[in-house]
Amino acid sequence: MASRSYGQYCGVTTAVERVGERWALLIVRDLLVGPRRYTDLKQGLPKIPTNILSTRLKELQEGGVVRRVPIPRCGLVYELTEYGRELEPIVLALGRWGFQQMGDPGEGDIVTADSLTMALRTAYRVDVGGSMPETTYELAVGLVTLGARVAGGALQVWQIAPAAPPVGGALPDVEPDVRIAAGPAIRRVISGELSPDDAIAGGHVHVVDGDPALLARFAATFHIEPGERAA
Amino acid sequence: MASRSYGQYCGVTTAVERVGERWALLIVRDLLVGPRRYTDLKQGLPKIPTNILSTRLKELQEGGVVRRVPIPRCGLVYELTEYGRELEPIVLALGRWGFQQMGDPGEGDIVTADSLTMALRTAYRVDVGGSMPETTYELAVGLVTLGARVAGGALQVWQIAPAAPPVGGALPDVEPDVRIAAGPAIRRVISGELSPDDAIAGGHVHVVDGDPALLARFAATFHIEPGERAA
DNA sequence: CCGGATCCGAATCGATACTG
């Protein structure tokens, strides 16, 4: 029952014994967006077997990473403990690191609301965002639509479709300044391989509504440079 | 042969597909200390089966994380690529995170030179180290003895026993200001659970040579606070 | 000794079916 030990007395080893099992860190990624029910997690991780999901949730609870919270007459949710939330910078940094080697999606690869939410948070540049005018974006990729508001250096992301309760306060009920619809090529815009203009010209990204020039602001605000020593 | 896909198009997913397999991140941890031969890695990871080690090394090469470098008439070493070295802040942060939940060592748990080296780098506080007088420590834990020099805000760690080539330039051939011999309780000194004085009084840490008061400097310089949002 | 490859039992994972 005790997870197979690596036989070392070391912080890194302890960490991978807690969150290094298959799927564990992806569960943490989704929970970083907000508390989630078992079914939400299953939907966000379509390929996870249900027995693995419940095993991992049990292990993460034993490891003090996740807490099971019953909601009166509403089922129950899983949420990260304080200790689990300390993984946020690590998961974001891993996301930036992995982003650099993402090719194009394999067939069957999907984009989920939670993963795209974390991707935006991963790619967000505080320094750039802080010096931009306040902007509200709406971004649709595949079946997922997100809202993102950059104001005062802070980024807020919420899920429009599939709908989910907003995290961290009330949802800004404002019209977006720009609506962007994109395919997987949005990755190449964020990495700088594809300029905003070329992306629009090539039909990879559509500005459905609002000033097309705002796509350049988006690309400047959400950007992952290859070869970055993220932190 | 292709590693089992998680079926998501996401940076975090890509990252765990590259370095999320069992043992992979521990190999990276050891390679962050310096290039290592197959046999060095096997010694530093005593419980890894050799087939897993060679499989992981192959996968890490395919993932662009590790490079295999033949040394003329001297065998060959594995080393991190530039991309692999970008994992350093992530591994250090994971080490800090895991450190907080390390209990006492399970029976059979060992401390290796590379893991202790990374632990020191994990625990090092640049801000504190930069404001301290230059100090050279010698730290023995179990069978491992390390040298650590803090000077000008920079930390240099080298392995005295078992001996290994120093990393990043010539080894400072100076007498240490203090020689510290400790058991696993050194963890509680670094976490602040155990004060330097109590550690000495309790016989958990011995100052073999030099001013015992330097243990306090050590504890201030190498410290991991529970509940820290590392970066 | 170095750098693996091979073999095999044990444990885990993945897919699907099923239940309170």
Place this chain on the structure above:
DNA sequence: CAGTATCGATTCGGATCCGG
């Protein structure tokens, strides 16, 4: 909704063996 149960497919772990 929130999981168990089952079972074949993979992977892991431990030991041994092999070519330079």
